[in-house]
Amino acid sequence: DAKTTQPTSMDCAEGRAANLPCNHSTISGNEYVYWYRQIHSQGPQYIIHGLKNNETNEMASLIITEDRKSSTLILPHATLRDTAVYYCIVRVAPSGTSGSARQLTFGSGTQLTVLP
Amino acid sequence: GAGVSQSPSNKVTEKGKDVELRCDPISGHTALYWYRQSLGQGLEFLIYFQGNSAPDKSGLPSDRFSAERTGGSVSTLTIQRTQQEDSAVYLCASSSGTSGGPKLFGPGTRLTVT
Numbered sequence: 001d002a003k004t005t006q007p008t009s010m011d012c013a014e015g016r017a018a019n020l021p022c023n024h025s026t027i028s029g030n031e032y033v034y035w036y037r038q039i040h041s042q043g044p045q046y047i048i049h050g051l052k053n054n055e056t057n058e059m060a061s062l063i064i065t066e067d068r069k070s071s072t073l074i075l076p077h078a079t080l081r082d083t084a085v086y087y088c089i090v091r092v093a094p095s096g097t098s099g100s101a102r103q104l105t106f107g108s109g110t111q112l113t114v115l116p
Numbered sequence: 117g118a119g120v121s122q123s124p125s126n127k128v129t130e131k132g133k134d135v136e137l138r139c140d141p142i143s144g145h146t147a148l149y150w151y152r153q154s155l156g157q158g159l160e161f162l163i164y165f166q167g168n169s170a171p172d173k174s175g176l177p178s179d180r181f182s183a184e185r186t187g188g189s190v191s192t193l194t195i196q197r198t199q200q201e202d203s204a205v206y207l208c209a210s211s212s213g214t215s216g217g218p219k220l221f222g223p224g225t226r227l228t229v230t
Contacts, residue, residue, distance in 0.1 A: 087158070
């Protein structure tokens with residue numbers, strides 16, 4: 001699996017956009033970029049994933065560089081409830097195979113704190 | 117309910133005792149996953165069920181750990197002769213067969229072995 005590196009922590013003012021970077025310079029051509037977050041004392045929550053095109057859903061946007069060696073998760077209007085640890089992982093995403101389950105191994109992530 | 121549920125939410129047990137942790141996945145989800153997360157650590161894969169296929173048990177740390185999924189729905193993770201290093205939050209997730217991995221996690225069971 002490609003390794004990822006993320007800043008340990010970031011702060012963001014409430015209502016402003018939170019931009020969380022992730023480096024994955026050894027990503028393979030068939031590996032997707034996934035983002036999850038974990039709010040304190042809760043289970044992980046899937047946010048978004050993408051291969052090479054930028055993606056947007058109701059929670060966030062994912063911007064992947066053209067060389068796919070890095071990406072940025074954007075929370076357009078951060079709220080206090082977005083305070084969490086955000087995990088960026090890269091993995092192959094075949095349909096429901098055990099390989100994809102094993103690859104869901106989080107590192108230390110970025111602690112995002114949204115400030116009032 | 118609409119989400120993945122787990123029980124109990126907290127379990128304190130004495131070293132050497134057996135424990136059973138339960139996961140109720142989202143109805144209709146064919147894939148079910150167990151992970152554990154130790155304090156301040158990332159997520160560790162334990163076991164994966166997909167439909168009627170043989171489960172992938174490659175993440176189970178020892179033969180004291182086992183899991184079953186009856187009727188393709190509810191799953192039970194059993195830890196025999198618990199040790200203090202088994203203390204962690206045990207997380208269950210489920211997904212439909214074509215989702216490419218777990219997206220919806222349960223709240224977890226916090227296991228403390230004293």
